[in-house]
Amino acid sequence: MFIPKPPVFSYRFHALLTAFIGWLTFSGHSLASEVEHHQFxxxxLGYDYPYSIYLPDNYDAQATDAYPVVYMLHGSFNTDRDWVSRGNLQQVADRLIAAGHIPPAVFIMPGSRSWWVDGHNEPAxxxxxxxxxxxxxxxYRVGQERHLRGVAGxxxxxxxxxxxxxERPELFAAVAALSPASYVPLPPRNSTAWRHPSFINDQGRFDRELWQNLNYTNYLEEYRLRVTPRGTEDEGDLSPVPLYISAGRSDVYDAxxxxxxxxxxxxxxxxxxxRLDLYPGGHTWKVWRASLPAALNFLFQYVGQENSPEDT
Incomplete structure (x- = not known):
């Protein structure tokens, strides 16, 4: 029996229709939230501080309950816009919120000329x-208590x-560090830290002492004393800040x-x-995009949870 082939245009029409429906779905999804860019x-600093902000779908500035907020820090020589333009933060947050994996939340993406330190170039x-x-x-209608704040970068x-x-465990319920440039005792020679204005002294040299004084190792003992119960009058007054870490297995900075x-x-x-997650890849957005959903899911096990570390 001869069965005529459907005309080619029907295949093309079906493909176009499918693509159009997908575009509508994606467009509606991407427009569920808003990303704005501001400065104050x-x-x-003595000058304007830039930041980008993600506001979830139906953000209500008059809401009875404050929104959880996560501060998202960018990398060396980057800007406040990178988490959205390169990291897909808006799409990832939209998807996780829509699926019920994380609550509607506000994400603040500040900009800095520094490594987030009070360095030689600015008191970031x-x-x-x-x-x-x-x-x-x-x-914004965001939480001002510990259990409603997180920080990541x-x-x-x-x-x-x-x-x-x-340094300030009383302020944050959880922290996520993706390929953190927290090198001990010094950055690898190919790291931009060696030429970043934050760590370049008046003689134009990398300030080794400043690096070591400002690295996480210098905060560990005081942090330990604050979060470790010891059964004495000096007992730690805070629960620990849960930490998520990720890194690429072929990172050129040995992350x-x-x-x-x-x-x-x-x-x-x-x-x-x-928690430490390792991913294939280097010190690139491929790794940070891949680890972002896991990082946000980890953060929101604590951020916005009433049973998270106690507020102060």
Whole structure:
């Protein structure tokens, strides 16, 4: 029996229709949230502080309950827009919220000329705590309690996020560090830290002492004392800040090696509150995009949870 072939245009029409429906679905999904770019004058810096913000679908500035907020720090020589333009944060957050894996939340992506330290070029750490956080909490309906805040970052931003959580554990319910540039005792020679203005002294040289004084290793003992119950009047007054770490197995800065050192150091303090995920790839957005869903799922096991570490 002869069966005529369907005309070619029917296949093309079906393909176009399928693509159009997919486009509508994706467009509707991508428009469920909003990403805005703002700046405000920072007294600490003496100039405008840029930041990008992700607002979830149906964000309500008058909501009874405050939204959880996560501060997302960028890497060396990058900007506040990279998490969205290169990291797919908006799409990932939309998808996880729509699936019910994480609650509707606000993501703040600040910009910095530093490695998130009070370095030789700008007091980025002080500006974050003294200017950015108060501005955000006064401008948006976000939580001002520990259990409603998280902090995360990639590369130099992972270095900064880790330092912030260790220095100020009373402020954050959890922290995620993706390929953190938290190198011990010094950065590898191919790291941009050796030429970054944050660590270049007046003589034009890399400031080794500043690096070591500002790295996470310098915060560990005080952090341990604050979060470790000891059964005395000096007993730690806070629960630990759970830590998520990721790294690429072929990272040119040996991020896997340094991530393992970090995990070992933190597990001595909080053995049940550290997770390390390793991914194929290098020190690239391929790894950070791949690990972002796991990082956010980890963070929101604690951020926004009433049974997370106690507020202060």
């Amino acid at each position: 004058f920072s007294p600490t 750490r002080s500006a974050f705590f003294n200017d950015l956080m108060p501005h955000v909490e006064a401008t 990639y590369s130099a931003g992972g270095y900064g996020a880790l330092n912030f959580a260790l 896997e090696f340094h991530a393992r050192i970090l995990r070992q150091a933190m597990e001595r303090i909080q053995p049940n509150d550290v």
